[in-house]
Amino acid sequence: MNNMTEPCTFVIxxxxxxxxxxxLLPxxxxxxxxxxxHxxxxxxxTGRRHPDRDAWLSETRADLSGTVRGGLQQEVxxxxxxxxxxxQGDLRQADFYKQLQARLADRQGFPADTAFYMALGASDYAGVIENLDRVALLEEQLGWRRVVIEKPFGNDLQSAAILQQKLSNHLREEQIYRIDHYLGKETVRNILVFRFGNVLMEPLWNRDTIDHIQIIHAExxxxxxxxxxxxASGALRDMIQSHLLQLLTFVAMESPVSMAAEALHAEKLKVLKSIRPIxxxxxxxxxxxxxYDAGKVGPDDVIAYRDEGRVAADSHTETFAALKLHIDNWRWAGVPFLLRTGKRMTAKQAMVAICFKQPPQQFFRSSHIRCDASNWLLIGIQPNECLRLEMTVKAPGEALATRQTALDAAFRKADETVNDAYEELLLDIVRGDRSLFLSYEEVTQAWQIIDPVLKAWSKPGEDLHLYxxxxxxxxxxxxxxxxxxxxxxxxxxACGCGMEKL
Known part of the structure; x- marks a missing residue:
């Protein structure tokens, strides 16, 4: 067995x-x-569509056959x-929770330690948790109880506060696991190791040498x-308020005193609080x-967003969002952080791109050479998990000419499998490790950053750009x-000067 956890019950x-x-099931x-x-x-x-276990398991088998790595293995x-x-049951019916309580009371079948996973719409969270509490399923006399909540945690600052108040009537903060699957990705975790496990970059990781930082997710x-x-959501809520702001904290934070959840959350929160209000x-x-308008993605013609099913014909919901943020602290003062996300883009690409300042030119002042290309440190998140450092070198030959070259390093060996982000996060839930789950303070601070933008964009206007x-x-x-x-x-x-135009 490899890092086996203690026995527990997952209720999905x-x-x-x-x-x-x-x-989750894959x-x-x-x-x-x-x-x-274990x-x-x-x-x-639990669900409403299938009448019994056999019907549900038959569909699950078909789903897994098309999603699991290496194909479905009969023994596994x-x-x-x-x-x-x-x-089977209806989450809005009180009798369902009584039946659930009776089912889980069978200690021969279900371990006492229980994680409740809300794979539901956000509007259902509070009601389900209230009903669980009514039948004493959140009490911890016999074992721990943890509740996993997917994003979004609210739709803005006010709704997040209302949801938190409802949850806090039934749960302690330590029982709430606000999951952001992006933080479970190996490369995202590797950012912390790269930064704090190596002394090489620390002297360069500041406003003296870095020109700007881009954090990008395109699909x-x-x-x-x-x-x-x-x-009803849009790109700003869907990606930037959660995933990309969390990536920003990993890139910009100071070293925590340990990897304990409280220490990590404290440093991330400092970054979020230092972001200058828009x-x-x-x-x-x-x-x-x-x-996005109609266009061509690869060989395929695709329709405009407003022509998609169940989308308003005059929708002003953004499928692309870009923000410029400044962190007003000693390390990052004056360094723009540019966050960008979009759907129906040219290709799938998620990365952190760190652009360094250009060097002084006095060394080349008596020659025709110009070093206009910047150094870049690129951290690929998906689809390529890698580290790339772009530099200026002399081109071969007698003439003193320059060109760009790169040092590339993969984060995994060829024979190592790529685990899905949910796998490690599910184990963290069982272990009680909340370090890569969001604290309520982080959530509210993130909402405070983007709330002014949400309010401005709630008014239809000419600032919606079709692409x-x-x-x-x-x-x-x-x-x-x-x-x-x-x-x-x-x-x-590689792209010549290391930069590309839209």
Missing amino acids: FGATGDLARGK ALYHLDAAGRL PGTRILT FTRFADRVDYM PQGIGKRGATYD PADRIGDYAVRGQ PAGSWGPRAADRLFDSACQSWRHTLG
């Missing part, structure tokens, strides 16, 4: 939804296949199926079947929104740069 609400079917299957789940661990799934699935049960996919939910009367100088599907987004995003020689970095690949 919404087990017939996309999150459970596409992420992650639990992979953990079982790797021998990382033999006594049980999984109780048999073992996995033996630890899984299913319970060629559209919204799929999420029309109704996405149209002036309400200057939103356009710090934020750009866009929406063709298959592009890198609206050209209006270029205005966020302070200098004409700066521009967005799109890919990890």
Whole structure:
């Protein structure tokens, strides 16, 4: 066994939804296949669509056959199926929770330590937790009780505060696991190790040498079947308020005293509190929104966002968002942090791109040489997990000419598998490790940063920029740069001067 956890019970609400079917159950299957789940661990799934366990398990088998690494293994699935049960019921009916309480009371079948996973719409969180408390399923006399909540935690600062108040009536903060699956990615965790496990970069990791930092998540996919939910959310809420701001804290934070949750949360919170508020009367100088129009992604013609299913024909919901933020502290004063995310972009690319300042030119002043290309440190998150350092070197030959070269390092060896982010986070829940889960203070501080933008964008206007599907987004995003020689970095690949234009 490898890092096996203690036995516990996972209760998954919404087990017939996309999150459970596409992420949670495959992650639990992979953990079982790797021998990382205790033999006594049980999984109780709930849903309304299937009448019994056999019907649910048949669909689950079909789902896993198309999603698990290396194809479904009969021996592993048999073992996995033996630890899984299913319970049909309506989460809005009080009798369902009485039946759930009776089912979990069987200590021969279900360990006392229990994690309740809310694979549900955010509007259902408070009601489910209140009903669990009514039947004493959140009491911890016999074992721990932990509740896992997916993003978004609220839709703005006010709704987040209301949700927190409702949860705190039934749970202690230590019982709440606000999950951000982005933080479970190996490369994101590697940012902490790269920064604090190596002395090499620390003298350079500040305003003296860094020109600006870009944090980017682009994807060629559209919204799929999420029309109704996405149209009520948008890119700013969906990606920047959670994933990209969390990445920013990893890049910008000071070294915590330890990897304990409290120490890590404290340093991340300091960064968020140091971000300069965006002036309400200057939103356009710090934020750009866009929406994809019809276009071509690869070989495929794709429709405009407003033509997607369950999207309003006059929707002003952004599918692209870019922000410029400043961190007003000693390390980062004057260094712009540029966050950008978009759907229906040219290609899938998530990365942190750190652009260093250009060197003084006095060494070359008596020659024709100019070193206009900046050094870049690129941390690829997906689809390529790697580290790339771009530098200026002399080109071969007698003439004194320069060119760009790069040092590339992969974060994993060729024979090492890529684990899904949910796998480690699910184990962290069992271990009681909250270090990569969000504290309420982090959530509220993140909402405070983007609330002025949300309020400005809630009013339909001409500031919504259409961009063709298959592009890198609206050209209006270029205005966020302070200098004409700066521009967005799109890919990890070499590109002459190290920079690319929209």
